[in-house]
Amino acid sequence: MILVNENFGKLQASYLFSEIAKRVRAYQEANPQAAVIRLGIGDVTLPLAPACLEAMHRAVDELGHEATFRGYGPEQGYDFLREAIAKNDYQARGCDIQASEIFVSDGSKCDCANIQELFANEGMRIGIPDPVYPVYVDTNVMAGRTGAAVEGRYQGLVYLEGSAANGFVPAPPAGEPLDLIYLCFPNNPTGAVATREQLQAWVDYARANKALILFDAAYEAFIRDPAIPHSIYEIPGARDCAIEFRSFSKKAGFTGVRCAFTVVPQGLVAYAKDGTAVPLHQMWNRRHTTKFNGVSYPVQRAAEAVYSQDGVCETTQQVDYYLGNAKLIRAGIQALGLDCVGGDNSPYVWVNVKGDSWAFFDRLLHEAQVVTTPGAGFGKCGEGYIRISAFNDRAKVEEAMARIAKAIR
Numbered sequence: 001m002i003l004v005n006e007n008f009g010k011l012q013a014s015y016l017f018s019e020i021a022k023r024v025r026a027y028q029e030a031n032p033q034a035a036v037i038r039l040g041i042g043d044v045t046l047p048l049a050p051a052c053l054e055a056m057h058r059a060v061d062e063l064g065h066e067a068t069f070r071g072y073g074p075e076q077g078y079d080f081l082r083e084a085i086a087k088n089d090y091q092a093r094g095c096d097i098q099a100s101e102i103f104v105s106d107g108s109k110c111d112c113a114n115i116q117e118l119f120a121n122e123g124m125r126i127g128i129p130d131p132v133y134p135v136y137v138d139t140n141v142m143a144g145r146t147g148a149a150v151e152g153r154y155q156g157l158v159y160l161e162g163s164a165a166n167g168f169v170p171a172p173p174a175g176e177p178l179d180l181i182y183l184c185f186p187n188n189p190t191g192a193v194a195t196r197e198q199l200q201a202w203v204d205y206a207r208a209n210k211a212l213i214l215f216d217a218a219y220e221a222f223i224r225d226p227a228i229p230h231s232i233y234e235i236p237g238a239r240d241c242a243i244e245f246r247s248f249s250k251k252a253g254f255t256g257v258r259c260a261f262t263v264v265p266q267g268l269v270a271y272a273k274d275g276t277a278v279p280l281h282q283m284w285n286r287r288h289t290t291k292f293n294g295v296s297y298p299v300q301r302a303a304e305a306v307y308s309q310d311g312v313c314e315t316t317q318q319v320d321y322y323l324g325n326a327k328l329i330r331a332g333i334q335a336l337g338l339d340c341v342g343g344d345n346s347p348y349v350w351v352n353v354k355g356d357s358w359a360f361f362d363r364l365l366h367e368a369q370v371v372t373t374p375g376a377g378f379g380k381c382g383e384g385y386i387r388i389s390a391f392n393d394r395a396k397v398e399e400a401m402a403r404i405a406k407a408i409r
């Protein structure tokens with residue numbers, strides 16, 4: 001008899017964005033005339049930057065000629081892209097990261113989900129910020145790491161509570177240490193960013209406890225404050241205790257193109273039960289080359305073009321455009337007398353709605369025809385908040401804020 005992974009039964013009923021889609025669909029079916037504006041899901045709306053498009057076209061043409069045709073590429077990514085990433089994203093910021101430490105992939109969602117295959121299913125305390133991107137929790141639940149006391153020691157998920165009081169940047173906890181720690185800055189959903197000192201505290205904690213940080217920097221390109229680190233590797237000691245995830249999705253509008261990368265430094269280790277140190281770079285390389293066959297050549301050429309002179313200029317303009325939207329959203333929300341954070345170094349504005357977040361979501365959908373994301377979907381501490389995404393057309397953001405103002409007032 002075939003047996004199922006019963007851990008799936010422990011997942012929350014539905015993935016957050018499927019539930020939102022269901023409610024929006026139901027509303028639209030009942031109100032076919034309503035012009036719904038979507039500030040919910042964090043998907044980009046601007047077309048690809050010309051520099052990326054041209055590079056992709058050129059690469060597609062190469063595939064049509066015998067002399068330049070390519071089949072399978074290196075699973076870890078072509079050197080031209082790995083070198084561009086290492087040089088521009090890391091070495092230019094003083095981070096000691098080499099091209100050989102970069103693993104190119106088709107998305108950070110898969111990477112931050114798949115990375116946990118390297119770790120034991122039992123025996124770990126896993127720190128997960130609350131609220132946060134739901135993928136970290138759900139993938140650990142699927143692997144059975146929900147939480148249980150084993151021989152007097154609690155194992156499994158440990159929520160690191162974010163609130164207005166700590167600026168949605170949880171500090172390392174006192175007491176029984178964590179073994180694996182997820183951090184996401186700029187944060188989804190709160191838009192909070194971590195200072196150098198806050199990240200240093202986490203790096204020091206991880207090193208002192210032989211713990212590992214999984215640092216998700218999917219929104220790094222939105223950081224405008226020069227004092228805020230873009231990478232965990234800007235923090236001394238991070239090479240010894242951190243893996244970093246980055247994506248071209250929000251940086252360059254690649255949500256439909258699909259390209260991301262994970263940095264696993266050489267020399268970074270986790271431990272076998274007997275205390276033997278096991279290098280994670282080699283393990284991830286083994287996993288990646290066994291289960292993944294590389295990102296397509298045209299997509300990697302398009303990603304490389306993000307670092308060209310034109311690419312930098314065009315993609316920076318795109319991110320600035322979304323940040324301009326975020327500023328309008330913040331101003332609109334503050335004018336209504338509601339508290340919010342985020343939106344300055346992030347595309348998300350996190351609004352304190354002082355009540356049930358799904359009820360507020362429904363109210364905005366029904367009374368303003370604006371889709372947002374209820375905070376409860378990001379964890380217990382997200383209750384009482386909604387996330388408003390700046391990924392949309394400027395005119396639509398203006399219209400949405402005018403409608404929200406009318407509905408709320």
Ligand code: PLP
Pocket residue numbers: 042106107108109110133184188216218246247248249255259260
């Ligand atoms: N990490 C965070 C925090 C995200 O918000 C997202 C997407 O919204 C991702 C990762 C996924 O990125 P990708 O499109 O590269 O899979």
